Amino acid sequence: MSRPQPLSGFPELLPRQRIVEQQVVDHLRRAFELHGFAGVQTRAVESMDQLLRKGETSKEVYVLRRLQAEADSGEAGLGLHFDLTVPFARYVLENAGKLQFPFRRYQIQPCWRGERPQEGRFREFWQADIDIVDRDDLPAHYEVEIPLVIADALRGLPLPPVRMHVNNRKLSQGFYQGVGIGNTEEALRIIDKLDKIGAEAVAKLLIDQLDATTEQADACLKLAAISSTDTSFVDEVKALGVSDPLLEEGLAELAAVVEAAATEAPGLVVADMKIARGLDYYTGTVYETVMEGYESLGSVCSGGRYDTLASDGKNTYPGVGLSIGISRILVPLLQSGKLTATREVPTCVLVALADEDGRSEANALAQRLRSRGVATQVSPSAAKYGKQIKFADKRGIPFVLFPGDELQMKDIRSGEQVPVDLDSWEPPTEDLHPRIVSA
């Protein structure tokens, strides 16, 4: 068979699926802009040292190579970006003099990682990222605002409900140092495995790798077990009897996030003390989001606060951000048929053709509709009307316009056909553009 096969991890959508993706992107973009975020695009490519700057986190980076390059040419190594946060940090430093701070931006672009693909996990995928960065100091209220923007953006999309698990690294690390554990970063990484390997294995790791006592490990696990949809977690943590200034700070910041979310986006956020995040540049609030019924996909929207990701030595630009995994969310829903579009073309009206001589007249009719924003195309041939209707039906085009002395518009779903005044006719709002529908 000479038919080309797909490339592993590089999903391509059919027109009907792409319509869904486009509308999701449009919706997110509108929502971000309503919150005052400016759009930014960065190049696909970053220098390797930039990409690996923050990373012992051995990300699988796709490296760029020129075909004609000399084997030993000392070219600056280039690679495709694996997220939008690292390029953005670079962008902020590069343009710091031209940006106004605090700077809020959204960025919706593909990312690449050379990992082994799985369901919801690809080598090329789209992320929608929002961040707010400031110079030197970033007020904590932005850690409250960012998840609310995401909640607002996700609202109105026909997706399964999501729940955002939130923690604060100050809280966890403060707690760990409060109980006397030295390497709090490593403790976080170990706690992060809790869901996967279980409490006993985590305790063993804490004891073996960090020389924690049984009591210390036990305290860490007790902390990790705490979660609540309101601020009651604060008392639960305090009841563990650990005191530490950093812990207090983290508790207050997390309480602020949870409290605001509980009123502005009820049901969205849950404080969850076992959320740690593997990435090491997070310094405050951290977020992970799961989609109901699709927990196996992992987090579909993650992020957090980073104080030192962008720093040129003189100035630091602390920020907080969240990335929506557009491909991770959409591709599984599209492939399983849970999500689709009302049609596979933008066309709202098909102008039927009685005979080929009528084509220029039909073109003129189509243009009158287009001038008022109604997507219209003319029938490909003057086949029997039954065939022309079928042409529209197969694509999901809702209306067929019949030419003649009296113009008639047929809604091919209901079969209803009525005379129309073309210069005043408009389709029902829900038919003007394709819509996303969940099955």
Next chain:
RNA sequence: GUGGUCGUAGCUCAGCCGGUAGAGCGCUUGGUUGUGGUCCAGGAGGUCGCGGGUUCAAGCCCCGUCGAUCACCCCA
């Protein structure tokens, strides 16, 4: 990157102990001489993912490869 499972028509799948392929849906033509969807009758479409091997004979067995998926890893 490591390991497991799977790969037959556009789609979903059947195919016995190896004997050179079948169904449903879809597509197409006609019944229906400009109005589709239902119904009826016909038709087209497969080098069995690809390459090699074993065999008189391979969709079926073996090896490799590509793709899908799962676990590890990591994360959107």
